[in-house]
Structure formats: structure tokens, C-alpha cells
Amino acid sequence: MRARWRGPFLLLPLLLAGCSTIQSALHPVGPEASRILDLTWVLFALAAFVTIIVLSALALALFGPDRARRRIADGRTIVALGIVFPVVTLTALLGYGLWVMRENTSPSPAQPGLQVEVIGEQWWWRVHYRLPDGTIVASANEVRIPTGREVEFALRSADVIHSFWVPSLAGKLDMIPGRTNHLRFSADRPGVYRGQCAEYCGGAHALMAFEVVAMAPEDFDAWLAALPATLPPPAEPEATRGGELFVAAGCGGCHAVRGTAADGTTGPDLSRVGERRTIAAATLPNTPDNLARFIAEPSHIKPGVLMPPFTVLSADERRAISLYLAGLR
Ligand code: HEC
Ligand SMILES: [Cu+2]
Numbered sequence: 320m321r322a323r324w325r326g327p328f329l330l331l332p333l334l335l336a337g338c339s340t341i342q343s344a345l346h347p348v349g350p351e352a353s354r355i356l357d358l359t360w361v362l363f364a365l366a367a368f369v370t371i372i373v374l375s376a377l378a379l380a381l382f383g384p385d386r387a388r389r390r391i392a393d394g395r396t397i398v399a400l401g402i403v404f405p406v407v408t409l410t411a412l413l414g415y416g417l418w419v420m421r422e423n424t425s426p427s428p429a430q431p432g433l434q435v436e437v438i439g440e441q442w443w444w445r446v447h448y449r450l451p452d453g454t455i456v457a458s459a460n461e462v463r464i465p466t467g468r469e470v471e472f473a474l475r476s477a478d479v480i481h482s483f484w485v486p487s488l489a490g491k492l493d494m495i496p497g498r499t500n501h502l503r504f505s506a507d508r509p510g511v512y513r514g515q516c517a518e519y520c521g522g523a524h525a526l527m528a529f530e531v532v533a534m535a536p537e538d539f540d541a542w543l544a545a546l547p548a549t550l551p552p553p554a555e556p557e558a559t560r561g562g563e564l565f566v567a568a569g570c571g572g573c574h575a576v577r578g579t580a581a582d583g584t585t586g587p588d589l590s591r592v593g594e595r596r597t598i599a600a601a602t603l604p605n606t607p608d609n610l611a612r613f614i615a616e617p618s619h620i621k622p623g624v625l626m627p628p629f630t631v632l633s634a635d636e637r638r639a640i641s642l643y644l645a646g647l648r
Pocket of ligand 1: 592613
């Protein structure tokens with residue numbers, strides 16, 4: 320292969336990365352995302368049709384016979400194709416687009432299903448589940464939902480504008496300070512669907528992602544019912560020591576673990592951090608090693624992060640804390 324052709328070929332894997340389906344508006348997994356994909360194809364088809372008409376008219380105007388050129392320059396043609404056609408089609412598309420949006424952004428109907436509040440923070444997601452009895456249970460950076468049931472999201476922001484977007488499940492909706500936006504959607508099949516903040520919100524914006532885990536309804540109900548419970552203290556001595564260090568190091572000033580002295584609310588709730596798939600807003604897989612690395616130098620993993628480094632702790636101490644956290648499940 321000649322050298323100058325090699326560059327573009329080396330870029331191909333980058334394009335193929337776009338074919339992954341975990342975060343793809345082209346692979347909808349629920350009725351809301353399907354409606355948006357339909358809208359996309361209608362817009363695409365119409366845009367292609369208009370492009371063909373415009374290019375044909377251009378070709379005719381440049382190279383066509385005199386009769387055709389006079390036709391195109393005629394006032395009636397210009398009014399029909401230049402004014403009437405765009406006004407009619409754009410009005411119809413606007414109506415269609417508004418209908419698609421209204422369907423899942425209007426507040427819930429009479430019978431509300433599961434309600435989840437998600438609050439965008441620089442640069443992570445605070446999650447509140449509302450239990451059937453009205454209690455609110457905190458979590459972060461991962462939202463679990465039952466399949467086949469509509470979930471109502473109340474979207475807010477704690478600081479600047481963020482945007483909540485899970486392409487496989489629904490359209491994006493901004494999280495605006497001082498206001499609550501509503502979004503409803505459901506997932507057809509169990510799976511993990513990635514979401515990403517879709518509005519630039521400062522330094523670590525690109526590392527502000529989360530995951531929606533759709534579970535079979537029975538599994539979800541059992542999980543939600545067990546969520547508020549206090550976990551038994553860890554069995555291993557190293558994890559027990561980690562729990563003591565967690566409090567002693569002051570982690571509890573910013574993080575809460577239900578049933579312990581740690582009740583801070585500045586950072587993500589860590590009551591069940593051990594069962595989450597990722598840490599630091601879907602930046603790293605959740606393993607004890609990664610937890611220990613993150614605790615030492617969070618800003619090496621996530622530049623700009625609002626958690627201070629804990630290099631004052633020894634490697635053994637960080638390991639003990641990471642084992643304690645990994646066991647919170
Ligand atoms: C000054 C407040 C503050 C203190 C003190 C603090 N953290 Fe954090 N922590 C944060 C913030 C803010 C985040 C969110 C970072 C992000 O993802 O942008 C965070 C994130 C985390 C996460 C990832 C959570 C998740 O859901 O992804 C872990 C684990 C964690 N902290 C552990 C600790 C431990 C252990 C300590 C004590 C050694 C500690 N933190 C002390 C503020 C703090
Ligand atoms: Cu953002």
C-alpha cells in the first residue's frame with residue numbers, strides 16, 4: 320500500500336468504535352428511543368430528497384435546454400419550490416418533532432411508576448430513588464431500572480447546566496439550575512446502557528458518564544426493597560480496618576454510607592458502591608485496585624475532580640479502604 324493511503328486506513332478502527340451498541344441512538348432498546356430513530360430516518364430521507372431536487376434544478380439551470388431554464392426562472396416555480404414547499408414540509412416536521420418530544424417529556428400520567436431523581440453535579444450524577452412508601456434512597460453514577468415499565472426521571476442540576484442523555488433509551492434533556500425537567504422512558508430488554516453528559520459543564524465534562532442497568536422486574540423489585548437496609552459489618556479484618564480508616568481519614572465528611580457515622584453529602588453516596596460496575600462516573604471499572612488508585616490521586620484519573628488526593632494514606636491503608644468499599648454490596 321502506498322504510504323499516503325495508510326493514514327486514512329489507520330483511522331478506520333476509530334470509525335468502527337462507533338458501531339458499539341452500548342451507547343447508540345441507532346440501536347434503540349425502548350419505545351421512546353425508537354420514536355426518535357423514526358424521526359431521524361424521516362428527516363434523513365426528506366433531506367436526501369430535497370438535496371436531489373436542488374442539485375437537479377442546479378444542473379438543469381446550468382446545462383439544461385433553454386425551455387427548462389426558463390421554467391426554473393419562472394416566478395411560479397420559485398414561489399412553489401422556494402416558499403410553499405419549505406413552509407409546508409418544515410411545519411409538518413416541526414409538528415412531528417414536537418409530538419415525539421412531548422410524548423416522553425410531559426409529566427407522568429395519573430398512574431406514576433418508578434420515580435428517580437437525577438441531579439447533575441460537576442462531574443458526576445447524584446441519584447435518588449423514591450420507594451413506593453415515599454422514602455428517598457440515595458445512590459450515584461448508576462441508575463437501575465426494571466425492564467418493560469416506564470420510569471419517570473426528574474432531572475435537576477446542583478451547579479451548571481448538564482444534559483442527561485442515554486442514546487439507546489431516550490433523547491437528551493438538559494439539567495438546568497433552578498428547574499426540574501421531566502423525562503419518561505422504558506427499556507425493552509435487560510442490559511447495560513451508557514449515558515453521557517451532553518452539555519459542556521467544565522473541565523471533566525468528557526469524563527461525566529453513567530450507566531443505566533435494566534433488570535428483569537422481579538430482580539429489580541428485590542434489589543430496590545433491599546437498598547435502604549444497613550449492611551452487616553465486614554467479616555475480613557482488613558476490610559474492618561478499612562472501614563475505620565474511612566471514618567478516621569475524613570471520607571465521611573463528603574461521602575455517606577448508610578448505617579455508619581459517614582453521612583457527608585458533598586460527594587457520591589457510597590452505601591452500595593461495591594455493587595456498581597464503574598467508579599468516578601463511569602471512568603474506571605470498579606475493582607479494588609482502581610478504587611485504591613482513585614483514592615490516592617483522583618485528579619490523575621479525572622483531571623479537575625472535586626475530591627482531594629489522599630497520598631497521606633499509605634498504600635496499605637488505601638488498600639484496606641478499597642477492600643471495605645468493594646465489600647459494600
Ligand atoms: C472534599 C470532599 C471529599 C472527600 C473528603 C472525599 N471525597 Fe471521595 N469524592 C468526592 C467527590 C466530589 C467525588 C466525585 C468525583 C467525580 O466522579 O467527579 C468523589 C468520588 C469518590 C469515589 C467514586 C464514587 C463513585 O460513585 O464513582 C470514591 C470511591 C471515593 N470518592 C472515595 C473516597 C474516600 C475513600 C475518601 C477518603 C479517603 C474520600 N472519597 C474523600 C469528594 C470527596
Ligand atoms: Cu457535562
